[in-house]
Amino acid sequence: MFTGIVQGVGTVADIARHGGETRLTLSPRFSLTDYVRGESIAVNGVCLTVESFSSGAFTAYASAETMTVSNLGLLRPGAPVNLERALRLGDRLGGHLVSGHVDALATVRSIRQAGESRLCRLEFPVRLAAQIIPKGSVALDGVSLTVNDCGQDYLEVNVIPATQGETTISGWTPGTRVNLETDVIGKYVERMLGPWGAGPDSTRRPGITPDFLREHGFGF
Numbered sequence: 001m002f003t004g005i006v007q008g009v010g011t012v013a014d015i016a017r018h019g020g021e022t023r024l025t026l027s028p029r030f031s032l033t034d035y036v037r038g039e040s041i042a043v044n045g046v047c048l049t050v051e052s053f054s055s056g057a058f059t060a061y062a063s064a065e066t067m068t069v070s071n072l073g074l075l076r077p078g079a080p081v082n083l084e085r086a087l088r089l090g091d092r093l094g095g096h097l098v099s100g101h102v103d104a105l106a107t108v109r110s111i112r113q114a115g116e117s118r119l120c121r122l123e124f125p126v127r128l129a130a131q132i133i134p135k136g137s138v139a140l141d142g143v144s145l146t147v148n149d150c151g152q153d154y155l156e157v158n159v160i161p162a163t164q165g166e167t168t169i170s171g172w173t174p175g176t177r178v179n180l181e182t183d184v185i186g187k188y189v190e191r192m193l194g195p196w197g198a199g200p201d202s203t204r205r206p207g208i209t210p211d212f213l214r215e216h217g218f219g220f
């Protein structure tokens with residue numbers, strides 16, 4: 001688990017393709033020394049397992065699925081990535097609970113300056129709409145952000161100067177593809193509500209209607 005409080009940026013040092021799978025070598029641009037083989041590190045919000053490490057870099061092996069679902073498949077040598085080590089029990093939960101399982105790619109549609117902040121609007125697949133709510137949290141490229149505003153296929157986040165300075169978000173431009181992880185609690189709530197959930201219009205299930213109640217013995 002992670003919290004979406006990115007610890008620093010790293011550089012993609014090497015990309016070695018093995019069919020659809022890929023071995024990534026990543027160099028943190030900050031001090032990261034006490035690695036443990038097998039530990040989890042979120043790279044742009046994608047949970048990866050540390051395979052090997054040296055003083056200035058570590059390697060992780062990404063599956064074909066991971067490379068397809070996330071933007072790791074779009075990276076080129078020299079690209080910057082957000083890095084976060086796994087949450088240690090007892091640490092402050094400064095962001096929100098992030099699993100490191102990316103749900104989909106979102107696309108940056110517009111960026112507006114608002115004072116020193118940047119209002120970024122991104123488009124996401126409609127199937128995720130029920131899991132994204134105003135003032136809820138999302139992880140975008142592994143960064144925990146509050147949803148300012150949202151609709152069926154878009155969300156807007158306000159990126160403050162500190163976050164711009166400590167993450168790759170300063171490099172976003174319209175068209176940038178970003179890893180989106182929705183709030184894990186929203187996923188469970190949606191699943192538990194099952195057929196009664198309020199999905200997006202295109203997938204809406206029947207809901208609790210007077211007819212539904214009558215059919216199930218709640219006559220009135």
Ligand SMILES: Cc1cc2nc3c(=O)[nH]c(=O)nc-3n(C[C@H](O)[C@H](O)[C@H](O)CO)c2cc1C
Binds near residue numbers: 040045062066070103
């Ligand atoms: C603890 C943990 C470790 C993971 N390690 C890897 C890994 O080494 N390589 C990989 O391709 N995917 C790994 N994944 C899955 C990966 O994060 C996932 O496929 C993408 O986030 C897309 O959903 C891991 C997931 C978790 C939760």
Ligand SMILES: Nc1c(NC[C@H](O)[C@H](O)[C@H](O)CO)[nH]c(=O)[nH]c1=O
Binds near residue numbers: 147157162163166167
């Ligand atoms: N919730 C918002 C944040 N949170 C802080 C970032 O997650 C953090 O700065 C980053 O992970 C680097 O450590 N930042 C915002 O700009 N906007 C938010 O809504």
